[in-house]
Amino acid sequence: MAIKSTIFKAALQIADMDRALYADHALTLARHPSETDERLMARVLAFALNVPADDHDGALVFARGLSDGDEPDLWRHSLAGVLRHWVEVGQPADDRRLTKACGRAELVTLYCYAQSAPIWWAAIAPKLSRLRNLQVWQIPADESAALARLADRSMQLQVTVQEGQIWVGNQSDSVEVHLKSLQAPTP
Numbered sequence: 001m002a003i004k005s006t007i008f009k010a011a012l013q014i015a016d017m018d019r020a021l022y023a024d025h026a027l028t029l030a031r032h033p034s035e036t037d038e039r040l041m042a043r044v045l046a047f048a049l050n051v052p053a054d055d056h057d058g059a060l061v062f063a064r065g066l067s068d069g070d071e072p073d074l075w076r077h078s079l080a081g082v083l084r085h086w087v088e089v090g091q092p093a094d095d096r097r098l099t100k101a102c103g104r105a106e107l108v109t110l111y112c113y114a115q116s117a118p119i120w121w122a123a124i125a126p127k128l129s130r131l132r133n134l135q136v137w138q139i140p141a142d143e144s145a146a147l148a149r150l151a152d153r154s155m156q157l158q159v160t161v162q163e164g165q166i167w168v169g170n171q172s173d174s175v176e177v178h179l180k181s182l183q184a185p186t187p
Contacts, residue, residue, distance in 0.1 A: 005030040008040065009154050014048050016161040021053045029062065037151035038113065038144050042089045043073050045139070045147065045168060045177065046111050048159040050074065050087055058084060072101065085109065091120040095127035102131045107185065110136045113144035121182055128183060136182040146175040 010027040027047065031040050043062070051060045058078045063071040074087035086105035091112050092098055101108045108131070112120065117138050128134060139147075150157065150170050160167045166177040 003033040005032055006153070007031075008151070010044060011156045012044065012048060013156075013158045014051065014161075015158070016048075018161050018163065019053065021051070023051070023053070025051065027062075036148065038148035039089060041147040041151050041168075042111055042113050042139060042144060044157065045159070045166075046087050046089055046109070047074055048168075049161070049166070050076075050085060050109060052076065060085065060087075075105070082106070087111075089113075091117060092124075095124055098128060098134060099131060102133050106133060108134045110134070111139055111179075112136065112182075113139040113141065115141045117141065125182070132186045134183060135185050138180040138182050140178060140180065143175060143177050147177070149173070150175065 008029040008031055010029060012025040012027055014021060014023050014025065016022070025047075027044065029040060029043065047060060047062070058076045060074055060076045063073060063075050072086045073089045075083065076085040078084050083105040084107065086101045086108045088098070088101070088108070088110045091114070092110075098108060098110065121136070121138070128136070147168060150168065150173060152170075156170060158169050166179065168175050168177060
């Protein structure tokens with residue numbers, strides 16, 4: 001018998017002063033049996049940093065990610081069905097997945113994390129440099145580990161963004177996240 005996903009609930013309060021976005025979101029997250037708390041919290045952070053101010057052109061939603069190789073962790077389709085944003089979390093094994101995503105979506109964003117991220121990036125960066133609609137961010141390993149410690153089956157999280165500074169906290173702890181830009185989209 002297959003192991004089922006574990007359900008996490010998160011009451012997420014976002015105050016993103018850089019984008020003038022102030023919103024509350026009730027998230028239900030299915031943690032795949034092979035997924036770690038670190039990856040789960042990276043998905044929550046990716047949601048908070050990419051959710052649009054309104055859903056007039058489509059909402060950002062969690063996709064099947066690990067469960068389905070043809071879907072990202074999060075995505076946003078326009079109301080007309082155009083794939084606006086593809087958001088991945090982790091370190092894809094090769095460039096084909098991201099190349100395919102860049103062909104399908106207007107913008108692709110990848111958040112990599114863990115101790116091995118710099119080694120992974122050094123190997124794959126030359127293959128990804130030609131993808132004009134790809135942006136890649138690295139979450140420092142110690143900060144992604146600290147985010148993992150905030151994971152709980154029922155969470156109340158606050159995400160504050162001001163002048164590029166990111167804080168994620170719950171009732172008792174907070175983590176400052178310093179994203180490192182590894183690749184930016186080119187016009």
